[in-house]
Amino acid sequence: xxxxxKIFLFGMLVFSVAFSASxxxxxxxxxxxxxxxxxxxxxxxxxxxxxxxxxxxLSYSDVSLIISIEDGSLSREGQTYTVWQTETDxxxxxxxxxxxxxxxxxxxxxxxxxxxxxxxxxxDKSVIYSEIQDLDPSFLDNLSEDAHIYQxxxxxxxxxxxxxxxxxxxxxxxxxxxxxxxxxxxxxGNLYFVTQWDISKTISQQKTLQQYFIRCYFAAxxxxxxLLGLLSAFLTGPLKRMSGAxxxxxxxxxxxxxxxxxxxxIGTLAQSFNRMAAAVEDKVDALSKTAREKEDFVxxxxxxxxxxxxxxxxxxxxxxxxxxSREEIRKASWHIWNEGMRLEALSxxxxxxxxxxxxxxxxxxxxxxxxxxxxxxxxxxxxxxxQSAFCLRAQPAYVRADYDLLKTLLINLIxxxxxxxxxxxxxxxxxxxxxxxxxxxxxxxxMETEELSRITEAFYMVDKARSRKQHGAGLGLALAExxxxxxxxxxxxxxxxxxxxxxSFFLICTGKE
Amino acid sequence: MKRNRHIPINLFGILLALVIALGGALSVRxxxxxxxxRLLLSGGTVPVPVKTESPEGIFVDSEAIPANLTxxxxxxxxxxxxxxxxxWLHEPEPGQLSMVQALEHGRAWIEDFLLPRLGTDDFRLxxxxxxxxxxxxxxxxxxxxxxGSVSDYWTVEIISSELExxxxxxxxxxxxxxxxxxxxxxxxxxxxxNLVSLLTDYSASFNLEGNYFMISDGENSPEDQGQILYHSxxxxxxxxxxxxxxxxxxxxxxxNNTDIMEYTELFHVHLYLRYGIPAP
Numbered sequence: 001x002x003x004x005x006k007i008f009l010f011g012m013l014v015f016s017v018a019f020s021a022s023x024x025x026x027x028x029x030x031x032x033x034x035x036x037x038x039x040x041x042x043x044x045x046x047x048x049x050x051x052x053x054x055x056x057x058l059s060y061s062d063v064s065l066i067i068s069i070e071d072g073s074l075s076r077e078g079q080t081y082t083v084w085q086t087e088t089d090x091x092x093x094x095x096x097x098x099x100x101x102x103x104x105x106x107x108x109x110x111x112x113x114x115x116x117x118x119x120x121x122x123x124d125k126s127v128i129y130s131e132i133q134d135l136d137p138s139f140l141d142n143l144s145e146d147a148h149i150y151q152x153x154x155x156x157x158x159x160x161x162x163x164x165x166x167x168x169x170x171x172x173x174x175x176x177x178x179x180x181x182x183x184x185x186x187x188x189g190n191l192y193f194v195t196q197w198d199i200s201k202t203i204s205q206q207k208t209l210q211q212y213f214i215r216c217y218f219a220a221x222x223x224x225x226x227l228l229g230l231l232s233a234f235l236t237g238p239l240k241r242m243s244g245a246x247x248x249x250x251x252x253x254x255x256x257x258x259x260x261x262x263x264x265x266i267g268t269l270a271q272s273f274n275r276m277a278a279a280v281e282d283k284v285d286a287l288s289k290t291a292r293e294k295e296d297f298v299x300x301x302x303x304x305x306x307x308x309x310x311x312x313x314x315x316x317x318x319x320x321x322x323x324x325s326r327e328e329i330r331k332a333s334w335h336i337w338n339e340g341m342r343l344e345a346l347s348x349x350x351x352x353x354x355x356x357x358x359x360x361x362x363x364x365x366x367x368x369x370x371x372x373x374x375x376x377x378x379x380x381x382x383x384x385x386x387q388s389a390f391c392l393r394a395q396p397a398y399v400r401a402d403y404d405l406l407k408t409l410l411i412n413l414i415x416x417x418x419x420x421x422x423x424x425x426x427x428x429x430x431x432x433x434x435x436x437x438x439x440x441x442x443x444x445x446x447m448e449t450e451e452l453s454r455i456t457e458a459f460y461m462v463d464k465a466r467s468r469k470q471h472g473a474g475l476g477l478a479l480a481e482x483x484x485x486x487x488x489x490x491x492x493x494x495x496x497x498x499x500x501x502x503x504s505f506f507l508i509c510t511g512k513e
Numbered sequence: 514m515k516r517n518r519h520i521p522i523n524l525f526g527i528l529l530a531l532v533i534a535l536g537g538a539l540s541v542r543x544x545x546x547x548x549x550x551r552l553l554l555s556g557g558t559v560p561v562p563v564k565t566e567s568p569e570g571i572f573v574d575s576e577a578i579p580a581n582l583t584x585x586x587x588x589x590x591x592x593x594x595x596x597x598x599x600x601w602l603h604e605p606e607p608g609q610l611s612m613v614q615a616l617e618h619g620r621a622w623i624e625d626f627l628l629p630r631l632g633t634d635d636f637r638l639x640x641x642x643x644x645x646x647x648x649x650x651x652x653x654x655x656x657x658x659x660x661g662s663v664s665d666y667w668t669v670e671i672i673s674s675e676l677e678x679x680x681x682x683x684x685x686x687x688x689x690x691x692x693x694x695x696x697x698x699x700x701x702x703x704x705x706x707n708l709v710s711l712l713t714d715y716s717a718s719f720n721l722e723g724n725y726f727m728i729s730d731g732e733n734s735p736e737d738q739g740q741i742l743y744h745s746x747x748x749x750x751x752x753x754x755x756x757x758x759x760x761x762x763x764x765x766x767x768x769n770n771t772d773i774m775e776y777t778e779l780f781h782v783h784l785y786l787r788y789g790i791p792a793p
Contacts, residue, residue: 002519005526012530020537027545035552043559047602051646054612059643139556151556159553165561203549210545214538221534 003239004232011228012221019220023213030209034202039150039161042197046148046163049114049195054167056110104129114195121192132162132196140164140192158200166190238266242273254281297354300479304346307382307411308339314381315339339378345404353405353482361486363400365510368429368436371403375410376427383425386418394429399436399507401487406507409483412476413440413503420444420501436509443500452493561604582686584721584747590683591690591751591786593650593664600648609665609684612645618687619669619680623694626718630711631782633698641673647684666690681785688719691785697777712744712755715784721747728790743790752790756783 001009107129111118119130125137139151139162148165168190238260245256257277260270315332318324324332352358372394383390410427417425422442429438447455455477477491484491484505495501582590605611610618620638628636649665665684671677675698681691709727728743744753759780766773 001522001526005523009526009530009533013533016534016537020541024541024544027541028548031545031549031552039557044602047604048646051602051612052644055616055644055646056642058613058616058645059641143558146562147558147560149556149558152553154550154553203553206549210542214542217538217541218534221538225530225534 002236004236007232007235008225008228011231012225015224015228016221019217023217027206027210027213031206034206035152035199038197038199038202039152042150042161042163042195042199043148045116045197046150046165046195049116049118050165050167050193052113053110053193057167116198117196119194119196121194123190123192125192128191132194135162135194135196137192137194140194143192145190152199153196157198159203160199161197162194163197164192164194167193235266238270242270245273245277249277249280254284293354293357297351300350300354301347303476304350304408304412304479305343307415308343308346308378310382310385311378311380312336312339314384317381335377338374342404342407346408349402349404350479353479353486359486361402361405363402363487363508365398365400366403367396368399368401368438368507368509369394369396371399371401371406372410372427372429372438375407375414378407379411379414382415382418388418388422389424390414391424391426392428393426395431395436395512397429397431397436397512398510400510401507402483405483405486409480409505410438410440412480416476416503417442417444417501420446422500431509431512432506434509435506437504437506439502439504441500441502446497446499446501447493447495448497449495452495455493562606582683582688582719584749584751586686587683587688587719587721587747587786588749588751588788590664590666590688592788594666594681594690595788596650599651601651602646602648603665605647605684606665609647610667610682610687612647612667614687615647615667615669615682615684616643616645616671619667619678619682619689620671622680622689622692623671623676623678626714627692627694627711627782627784628696628698630707630714631780632707636675636698638671638673638676641671641676643672644670689715689784691783693781693783693785695779695781697779708740708742708755708757711782711784712742712753715755716744716746716753719746721751746786750789752787754783754785754787756785757781 107120111129111131117131119132119135120128121137121140122128125140127135127137134155140149143149143164143166145166148163150161150163153160153162238258241260242258245258248256254277257274258270260267312335315335319329319332319336349361352361372392376390376392379390414425414427417440420442422444424443426441427439428441429436431437481491487505487507489505489507492504493501494504624637628634645667647665647667667680667682667684669678669680669682671680676694676696678692678694678696680689680693682688683690712727726745740757742755744755745751746753757780759778764775764777766775
């Protein structure tokens with residue numbers, strides 16, 4: 001499951017539970033308080049009606065009563081009679097059959113003033129008069145004189161509160177009640193008085209409130225879903241971008257960075273990711289550089305191996321094929337030994353120069369002319385093989401140089417002159433402005449002016465086909481430039497296409513011989 | 514394929530969220546219906562004080578009821594009645610007048626105290642309708658005062674063909690704190706001496722010491738209809754107030770081509786206690 005869905009799901013869960021719970025408790029509290037208030041109103045109304053009944057019974061039993069007789073049994077229909085009652089009972093002055101209707105008329109008169117339906121029960125719970133439908137008097141079972149009882153009722157009309165209590169009966173059939181009035185209590189006895197308080201409006205109001213809550217709930221849920229979706233997208237968007245960036249880094253795009261800002265956790269994570277990416281990129285660059293340096297070393301060493309080996313092979317061949325004098329044998333052997341020693345030293349120095357990037361090789365004072373002559377003699381087999389005319393013109397002077405590296409530099413320059421097809425090569429050295437200027441000049445193919453700026457770059461070849469044919473790698477001049485830098489100089493090229501090239505550099509001149 | 518594999522799971526998650534939302538609404542509804550059903554089956558009892566009395570009622574002469582409220586208690590009763598907003602009906606507590614006593618006391622006060630001082634000595638209420646209820650004042654809806662205090666009052670309404678009276682009787686001491694009586698009994702109502710005597714006797718009925726003086730309100734002469742008399746009671750600022758007025762109804766009856774004018778005078782007396790007198 002995606003993080004988006006997890007956030008959405010969890011958010012909806014929290015939202016639904018919180019909204020439902022708060023709504024439930026609110027509605028529940030509202031319902032309970034409404035019902036309690038209705039019970040209070042019902043009890044208050046009951047007390048008022050009870051006082052009204054007691055007052056009416058009191059005034060009737062002791063003084064007088066006005067009863068409207070509607071059944072016409074006494075006299076003319078619809079006429080109102082005033083019946084005086086003082087010390088004698090009303091029942092004694094009326095025929096027996098009418099007593100019941102008079103009782104009903106009495107209660108009807110009493111309840112006519114009520115705003116709520118009422119009922120009267122005798123002590124044995126039989127109905128005397130009732131305006132309340134389907135009233136079960138059993139809820140009065142546990143009623144005592146010192147309490148009013150109330151009971152909620154769920155009926156078809158929507159609900160009501162029944163309130164009951166006991167009141168003293170001073171009524172109609174005191175003395176000897178007639179047979180038809182056997183349900184009435186004796187005068188001074190008790191009867192049950194019950195009223196019904198309608199709470200259908202409150203119930204309806206509660207239902208309306210619930211429906212309103214449900215509508216609000218769904219509206220809030222819909223809005224919540226949209227907001228949670230946006231929130232989830234907002235939260236997971238940066239993570240998606242990080243995931244994409246990590247994937248691209250895994251594919252080798254180490255320059256990948258996240259454009260995220262901010263100081264929150266995601267912003268901090270993005271910053272950490274960018275730092276990690278930079279560190280990885282640096283490490284990869286360092287590793288690449290190391291690998292490249294090793295490759296350069298191998299390539300340079302292989303390149304530099306070639307010329308001395310040519311010299312060694314040439315002198316060895318001379319020793320093997322020709323009859324030489326003792327002095328010539330010593331000289332050839334010395335060149336072989338000298339080139340071998342130089343190769344041994346050169347391997348270490350090339351590694352230091354190429355792999356470790358060392359620039360502070362110790363320069364020693366040495367005679368320049370002798371150095372140039374040694375170089376020329378080392379190249380003798382190569383020049384002889386290519387039938388190139390070689391001219392050495394060197395002024396005697398002392399220079400500061402590293403013998404092995406400087407010889408490597410000169411061999412590279414002369415080797416390049418040979419490769420450029422030079423049939424006449426001149427190596428010259430002269431003191432100029434307090435410095436010792438060394439030049440290698442040939443009459444080879446030369447170069448275009450625009451190529452001159454790139455020829456010291458590693459692996460750059462002016463004529464690739466020719467260079468590969470001559471087993472060139474484009475490393476000779478790059479190495480030569482590095483060696484010139486170690487000697488505090490730079491290579492200076494003068495070339496013209498088809499006419500030849502002249503390469504010059506200075507050495508520190510410490511004095512003339 | 515890997516991307517598509519998430520689609521059904523994510524759809525399931527979103528559907529689950531919808532089910533949770535619907536479930537929340539449904540559970541609230543079901544739970545509330547259960548609560549409503551439970552509440553609609555509930556009930557309870559409210560204790561009410563039991564006061565034993567003779568079913569025949571106890572006739573109590575107004576003179577027999579002791580004016581046992583102290584001046585402070587009377588002041589409290591009057592001020593509470595003036596301050597209250599809502600009423601709380603309740604059964605009489607022990608030590609308070611029963612309904613029978615309140616009604617009989619009110620009736621006796623009208624017959625034996627009020628009407629004789631208005632010039633009608635032998636009037637007796639024989640045919641009347643009564644309505645009584647005991648109440649105390651309730652400033653807040655939830656603030657049910659404890660019963661049995663001096664601030665409980667019986668309202669006794671007596672209605673007959675000649676008289677309509679509404680009395681407020683202190684349930685503890687039986688003092689008539691407010692009497693509003695309208696009657697059409699022929700009498701010399703406008704007799705100033707009778708009215709002063711009524712107010713003086715009413716003030717004296719509280720048995721409180723203090724300086725008594727009377728203030729006549731209005732510019733009307735005593736003989737004019739409509740006046741308000743104040744009588745100081747005690748020393749705490751209580752006043753007995755007598756506000757009187759009368760309306761004359763005229764009815765014309767034709768008898769043998771002769772119009773006979775019949776006059777009926779409805780006299781109204783409002784006698785009550787109050788704290789302080791209004792500024793002139």
